[in-house]
Amino acid sequence: MSEIKQDMRDIASVVNQRLDVIMDEMCEPGILKDAMSYSLKAGGKRLRPVLCMLSAGMFGNRAQALDVACAIEMIHTYSLIHDDLPAMDNDVLRRGKPTNHVVFGEAFALLAGDGLLNCAFEVLLKLAQNSDRDKLDVVRAMQIVASASGVKGMIAGQAADLQFEGEDVDAQVLHYIHERKTAAMIKAAVCAGAALLRADEDEMKALNVYGENIGLVFQIVDDILDEEGDESKLGKSVGKDKDAEKMTFARVYGIDASRRIAKEKTDEAITALARFGTRADGLKALAQFMLDRDR
């Protein structure tokens, strides 16, 4: 196995263990906890936590960013649960498993999502209170996360996605949606880890460029996989975006041009890390992995 794949597995394993502890600390046993845990544990590569911890590791001990990584994964999971609801994308399959509302009903899926968002902030607040470091570091990391998940970030992307569903395809709107809906939280994962470990302004700028580019690459590859991917590998229905007449890179630019754009943006992301030398080898390898993934 390549070094980055091994490192991703190691981080995912630490994150999974920590998420279990967090859930036990925060929730009373019951349906609500079960519903939250069901989606939180439904696998996934833990890409955002990996990005957060690799990024933090460039400026110190990456373990210090573990709770920020977990909070980001909780927010990501809440967004998937709400996005899958019948009123939204009405998805019944996610990561090869029935979606949350299929198992727990719509009401508990709604509350499980609300609960995960709220818990994410509680995790970060506990970190701020218990941490020896300057509270302001944690507050800054929290702001990066909250701003990315908020109404100028992820939620704005979801709103625009809804609003423009079925309408004529337009590159500007496509970028608006994808920058917010997916890329914002990926960028935030990179930047929050670094901010917590006190990266300076210039370093943050470089990581912003990296995060922005890989965030878009992630979505472009997602769009390509939705057109051409292998349902059994992806663990979700393919061709759904096309059926729903969603705006995708594949529809706007075609598959070949989408691949080219993804390759260019990956190169831009890697170039932005030049200043960090070999310290950034992990993030560079991850960018390449995100381009080449088939699931």
Added chain:
Amino acid sequence: MSEIKQDMRDIASVVNQRLDVIMDEMCEPGILKDAMSYSLKAGGKRLRPVLCMLSAGMFGNRAQALDVACAIEMIHTYSLIHDDLPAMDNDVLRRGKPTNHVVFGEAFALLAGDGLLNCAFEVLLKLAQNSDRDKLDVVRAMQIVASASGVKGMIAGQAADLQFEGEDVDAQVLHYIHERKTAAMIKAAVCAGAALLRADEDEMKALNVYGENIGLVFQIVDDILDEEGDESKLGKSVGKDKDAEKMTFARVYGIDASRRIAKEKTDEAITALARFGTRADGLKALAQFMLDRDR
């Protein structure tokens, strides 16, 4: 008009103005902002912000707690929007107006709720970053709020409310639900305002007792009004809880005993404030107001 009613109006007016500014700062124009603003502006007595600011005012300048008060109202509003959704209580009328999903559709109502919860934390984070005071004061106030709105607080109450709907009435479960679903955020409003202004441990204990009691009184009176209230004054359908076979104080204890319990708890709340002398006149009058309200 009595002094407390005038003070409530003054605070509500300041809160409403500040909420407008916050919404303009945080949201881009569009359907999402419209949906969030619709429910945020749908009137209401701003009881939680009033509690927060009256409580803060006992320890300093209450204006310092304005953003905490606004954040609490945003969380309260998000909970109403999600609670009214068809998958939950399926309410079409709230404060005399069509509920959010009736006007904006379920998907936007869902996102508007998510957005308000996220924005509430952003407001508090901005306060932490910009405030001259020790960040820890704001972090403590945030923790009180986040814990009350979270999966051991409000969301746990909503989950239990769902879970036990239609089941046999039991006083223990009734208290579990109401302490979490409604009383937790009311108590948090009282305590967060005081914590922000650095109330000491004994003062916080007294305010906890006050908050817990008036939180339950609020819910008991709500239950009584749902049985006996005037639909035109309440601006919402009455008898709904009965129809849905919800557990209410009125059902468990009967109307007369419920009134007696509410009176006793109001007295307990007011007694808990004895140590503060006349500084607590506002909170005392508010407790009486909450007991006597007919809407």
